[in-house]
Each structure stands twice: as C-alpha cells, then as structure tokens.
Amino acid sequence: MTLQSHTVLTDVRSEDSVDPAARLAAMAGSTVIYLPGDPGYDEARTLWNTAVDLRPAAVAEPTTAAEVSAVVTASSQLGFQVAPVSTGHNAGPLVQHDLASTVLVKLDAMNGIEINPLTAMARVQGGALWGDVTEAAGSHGLACLHGSSPDVGVGGYLLGGGIFLYARRLGMATSGLTAVEIVLADGELIRADHTQHQSLFWALRGGGGNFGIVTAFEFSLYPLETVHAGMMVWDIDDADRVLRAWAEWAPTAPHEITTSMRILNLPDAPGIPESVAGRPVVCMDGAVLADKKRARRVLAPLRDLSPRTDTFAQVPPSSITRLHMDPEGPTPVTGDTALLGRLTDEAVDAFLSQVGAGTEHSLLSAELRQLGGALARKHPDGGALSRMDGSFLLFGAAIADTPENEARGKKDANDLVRAMSPWSTGRQYLNFAEEPVDVGDNYGDREWLTLTRVKSAYDPENVFAANHPVPPA
DSSP: OOOOOHHHHHHHHTOTTSOHHHHHHHHTTTOEEEOTTSTTHHHHHOOSBTTOOOOOSEEEEOSSHHHHHHHHHHHHHTTOEEEEESSOTTOGGGGGSOGGGEEEEEOTTOOOEEEETTTTEEEEETTOBHHHHHHHHHTTTOBOOOOSSTTSBHHHHHHHOOOSTTHHHHOOGGGGEEEEEEEOTTSOEEEEESSSSHHHHHHHTTSOSSSOEEEEEEEEOBOOSOEEEEEEEEEGGGHHHHHHHHHHHGGGSOTTEEEEEEEEOBOSOTTSOTTTBSSOEEEEEEEEOSOHHHHHHHHHHHHTTOOSEEOOEEEOGGGGTTTTOOOOSSBOEEEEEEEEOOOOHHHHHHHHHHHSTTOOOOOSEEEEEEOOGGGGSOOTTOOSOOSOSSSEEEEEEEEOSSHHHHHHHHHHHHHHHHHTGGGBOSOOOGGGOOSOOOGGGGSOHHHHHHHHHHHHHHOTTOOBOOSSOOOOO
C-alpha cells in the first residue's frame, strides 16, 4: 500500500468512515505497511522470540529515516502508539500495551554499516545485527562490544545497556555511544550527542526505546586483532566443586577477564559442539583482553579445576559471536532474571537445588554471568545506565515451542529466580527481563526522575511504546 501524495493524505484523513489503520497505509508514503488480514501480516508481526504473539494494528517496515518519520507522523496524527523493534529478542513485555492501537515499526531493512578505521568508529543503522558489525570491524583489526549471538540487534542491545565478554574491562556497550540520529514523536529527525540534545542522549544510553526511533548509532571500536577466548566444560557431577570455586574467584578476578558460568541442557543437534550436546554439563565461556602469556596466568585458577574440554586460545574477535551458543533465528523462548550480590555457599546450594546434578527441570540454560570490574563503576560520561548493581547476573531460559513447554519453562525459570532471591539486589537487567516489570525499580531515584522528565520533554503524549516503558513525569 503506497499511496503517497499530500493531497491524498488530506482527503483520506477527512473520511472518518475509513479504518484508521487503512488511513495509516495511505499516509505513510512509500513505506510498506501490513494490516490485519493482509497476506504478509502474520509473517511481518513475527519477531525473533516466536513465543511472543503480538497482534498490532499495523506493521510498518521502513527502509529509510524519511520513511520512519512518515510512519511516526501519521501514527501520531491518527492516535496510534508506535513500538519500534529491531529483532524482537526482548519483545515479550510489549504485551502490556494496547496493541490494537499500536503500530509495530520493524527496522530489519535498515541495516547499513560503515566503519572508519582511521577514527576507530562505527556508524550503523537501527536494524543492524551484531554479527555483521563484528565482521565489518574485524576486517580492519577492530572489535566492538557486541551481544552474545550474531543475530542480536544493535538497537535494543545498546539502548538497554549491552554487556557481554569484554564488559568487565571496557564497560557497558551503551557507554561507548558517541551519537545517534533519532526520529522524535512529531516526526522530526535530529542528532543527539554530547553537544546537542544532551539530556536526550543521556536518556537513550540505558533508558530503552522510550524517546523515539533511533535510525543510526555511532559508537567507538577497539583495536583488538585477537582476544584470548573460549570455553571450559565439566560433567554435571562436577557442578558443586566447580561453581563454588568459580563463585569465590569471580568477584576479585582481574578485570581483563569476563566469564559466564552455566548449567547447559543443549540438544544433540547439528551445530552444537559434541562436548556440550545431548546431556547436562557445566560450561564456562569467556574472554581475556590480554596477550597469551598474561591470559594463561589469569585462567590458571580455572584450569586447576580440571575441565574435560578447554578451548581457550588467541582468536579473532569476530569468531566469538557464536561462543555463547545462543539459539539463532526465530526461536520460542521464555525466561526470568535477577541481579545478585555475592554468591555465598548457601547461594550456590540454592542454585544447584534447582539445576544441579540429579534435578529435573526444563531450562536450556541456567546462567550466572560475571559482573564487577568496569561494570561496577559509574562511567564518567555515561548515560541513564552505566553500571550494574550486582556481582552476578542470573538468567534462566527455556524453549517455549508448545503451550505446555512454555508453562513449564516459565515456572522453572521463576523457581530458579525465587530460590536465589535472598541474594538478589532487588534489580534486574532489563534487556533480559522477558515479562513486564516495574521499570522504575531498576534505576536510582535521580536517574528515574530524570528519565521521566526527558520523556515529558520529548514525548509528552507517550507516542512511543517501549518494551520497558518510562512514563512522562
């Protein structure tokens, strides 16, 4: 549907008998719009997490910033909210909105990437994927603070914080942002950075997709031709001794290393390494930002635990986008999360009571991600979220391919988080929160007040419907 003249726009808006969604299609210019009942609607509304069943009033698939602007302007005029998504890894909380009055704006087609090797900077469009960015940067001997899978979207990851295997040394990915181009609620396309629209730029770095649709991100890259990365694997019967030793080592470990310790239950399927396939195992993956000699010293306490498999080696950064073995492509997933303080012996007992040897559960992964280091310090030029309130990030995830498996997986993930609640900081990392939560509880009082004031200044009518919404003050 591509009616695009201004005359038609005026005429269509005067016909009150025409369905608002149909009017949107006429007002959105050349943008592809899918409405309920259209042949492509069901495919268009399907996101990465296929367990999330969203039925919006319309789905827009813009290819340029001008088309994003046209969709936002038309949606606002017609009384629709706008929900921007890149891949939809964390789309579950969108169910809290009135989707019958919401336009889903998918940015998949806006995936351009530019690398400037002289300045070590990247400029990527709002729908780009981290796998493509790491490959482009790596061809110039540069690395980026990417997500845990190549098909994680740049947009949601950066706006929500962004942490993976370089985080204890280099901090949150969002703190490396230097500028964005964003379409505001009135359709205006502006640039926000440290010198213009500073409050908006602050809010975007950790405040999520509440303030507009980011059509381009600019961020720092790092001169890393190789990193020392890999995984260690133990039998599930070794979980008790390995987790206790790792939990004691992790808080004071050198900041060059970032690791993730997991109980994995991966299928025996193509693409799954033999060392972790078809049975429950203990798996720690990580990266050390140091040369081989220093990396060996840092890893020595973990190698003393006698892993059955040890793949740590000097590798190009682009090779570790699949190290975490996250599912790729559309996948039905459910999960739960919490930020934790120190892991005492009692905390390890509680964790293993849910997912250790001899337990029965449906979780594909029960993860404890190592925090601290640069993540514990507030970034001097950071935004709304520039540090993590905790020493460990807990995340339980299960496949939700049937209603029964979804219910069981959700229960098992909830039970894991509940068992660990005595050691919780009371906050969550919102990029991992698969259900609607009290968003304000996950920021400091001053940060939350500022976020709501920025929302009032840039989106007072609450046009943008984010997965983790910030209301106007």
